[in-house]
Amino acid sequence: MFREITIGQYYPAESRIHRLDPRVKLFGTFIYLISIFVANGIVGFAFLTLMLAIVIKLSKVPFSYMVKGLSGIVVLLIVAGIFNLFMTPGQAILTLGPVSISDVGLKNAALMTGRMVFLIIGTSIMTLTTTPNQLTDGLETSLKPLTLVNVPVHEIALMMSIALRFIPILVEETDKIMKAQMARGADFETGGLIKKAKAMVPLLVPLFVSAFRRASDLALAMEARCYSGGEGRTKMKPLHYEAWDKRAYVFILLYMAAMICIRVFVWI
Amino acid sequence: MNIIEAKDLVHEFFRRDEEGNIEGISVALDKVDLNVKEGQFISILGHNGSGKSTLAKHINALLTPSDGTIYVDGKDTSKPENELPIRQSAGMVFQNPDNQIIASIVEEDVGFGPENIGIPTDEIWERVERSLKSVGMWKYHAHSPNKLSGGQKQRVAIAGVMAMEPKCIIMDEPTAMLDPQGRKEVIKVAHELNKKKGVTVILITHYMEEVIDSDYVYVMEKGKIVMEGTPREIFSRVDDLKHYRMEVPQVTYLAHELKKNGLDLPEGILTREEFLDVLNIG
DSSP states (O other), X not given: OOTTOOTTOOOOOOOHHHHSOHHHHHHHHHHHHHHHHHOOSHHHHHHHHHHHHHHHHHXXXXXXXXXXXXXXXXXXXXXXXXXXXXXXXXXXXXXXXXXXXXXXXXXXXXXXXXXHHHHHHHHHHHHHHSOHHHHHHHHHHHTGGGGGGTOOHHHHHHHHHHHHHHHHHHHHHHHHHHHHHHHTTOXXXXXXXXXXXXXXXXXXXXXXXXXXXXXXXXXXXXHHTTOOOSTTOOOSSOOOOOHHHHXXXXXXXXXXXXXXXXXXXXXX | OOSEEEEEEEEEEEEEOTTSOXXXXXXXXXXXXXXXXXXXXXXXXXXXXXXHHHHXXXXXXXXXXXXXXXXXXXXXXXXXXXXXXXXXXXXXXXXXXXXXXXXXSHHHHHHHHHHHTTOOHHHHHHHHHHHXXXXXXXXXXXXXXXXXXXXXXXXXXXXXXXXXXXXXXXXXXXXTTSOHHHHHHHHHHXXXXXXXXXXXXXXXXXXXXXXTTOSEEEXXXXXXXXXXXOHHHHHTOHHHHHHTTOOOOHHHHHHHHHHHTTOOOOSOOOSHHHHHHHHTOO
C-alpha cells in the first residue's frame, strides 16, 4: 500500500533534464513554485501546462510515474477543494438546500487544487531527474553562504540525502511489519478513519526501533569509512556549468518574465 | 612487523540500570592476543556474544581498549590522532548490506570513502572503477543499490572499502544475512582480493565452511581465544569444536565418527573431494 510513493525517488534515464546541473534545477524549481502562484487565469495556467509538458517530455520520465506521486495526496486535494467550494462567500451560482456554491468559491477551489497538482508534479520532476547526491551537492553549494552564520549546511544536506535513500527501505519494512501483524490478526483495512489510524499505532513502535537501529549501524559504517564532517572532503562529481545550463538559466528567466506579463496584461 | 598486533587486549562494557547507574561490568574481550601478518587470510569463528564483533571494532579503531594494546599497521589505536589513518588502512565491511550503503547510486557509494579522505576527483573515478571491477560489479555502477541482491550489495560494500586502498579488510559476518548463492559470491571475492591484490583479510563468521581456505583460524568463546591454528588443525579437533557449540562441516564430522569407530582415516578432512580421495573412490 505504501509502494506507490514516488516523491523523492530518482528515475534513472538519459535526458537533457537529467544532465542539467542540480543548481539550475533547484533554481528552476524555485522559480516554478513562484510562478504557480503568479498564474491566476486560464491563459496563465495554459502556458504553465504547456511548459510543464515540454519539460516532462524532455525528462523522459513517464507521465504516469509522476501521477502516481499524486495518489498520496488525493484525499487532501478533495478536502481542500470541498472546503473552498462550499465555504467561500460570494454570489451563489448553484444552491442545493442549505449549501451553496459561489462564483468565487468555484474559482478558488479550481485554483487551489490546480496549484497543488502543479506543485507536486513540478517538484517531483526535480527529484525524479536528480540523484539525491546531486541534489545534496546542489543544495550545499547554493546554500554555502549560510555557513557564515553557523548553519551546518553540509550536514543538513547529507542528512537529507540519507533520508531519501532510506525511504524505499523503510517503506518495504513497514509493509513487512504490516503483513506480520496482519498474519496475527491485526486489521488495517476495515473501520472508519479513526479506527484505521489507531491500527497504525502498533506499526510505529517496531518501525521506529528498526529505524534507530539502522541509523546507528549507518553511523558506524560511515565512521569506519573515515567520515569526519564536511571539512577536507573532496567531490567525486564536482559541479560545473555547461553551455546547456546557461541556456536553461536564460530559459527559466524568460519563462518567469512571460508569466508575469500574462498576469499583468491578460485578464482571463 | 605484523599488520595487526594485539597484546592482552581487554574490553569492558558497563551494564547500566534504568537510571544509568553502573550495575556491573561485562567483559567482551578478555586478554586477547592476535598477530596477523600482511597478506594473510585470517578467520575468526565464534558464537553470538563470543566477542568477535567487538574485536573487529577494535581493529578499525571504532572501539578502544579498556586495557592492553592493539597496534594496526604500526599505529596505536588508543591515540585519537591515529584514528583516521587506521580506518584508512583497515577497512571494515558490516553484516547488514542495507545499513552500510550511503548513496543511492552504486558508484557514488563507492566514492564516499575516497571523498572523505580528500582524494582528487580524477583519482576517485579511477579508484571507483578499479575497485568495482575487482569485485565484478562494474556493470552495475550506475544502478540503484536497492535493486541489487544481497550478495551484490555486499560486494558493493566491499568495493567501497577497497576504494580507500586499505592494507587490510575486516569483514564482520558479511554473509550472515545472505542466501547461499550470495554467501559464495562474497567469500569468493574476499579470496580473490587476498590473492590478486595482496590485501590482508580478516573474516569473522560463524559458518565453518567459509573458513576452510583461510591461512589461519581463531575460535573465540566468552571473549577469549580458545583455539587457534590452520583450518586442518582446528577441524581435526571435532570434539573441542562441539564443546564450543561450533557446527563442523558434515564431511569432517562423518570422517571423524568413522575414525572413532575404527576406520583408518586422517583427522581434519575439510572437503568432500578430499574425503573421496582418502577413501579411494574419487
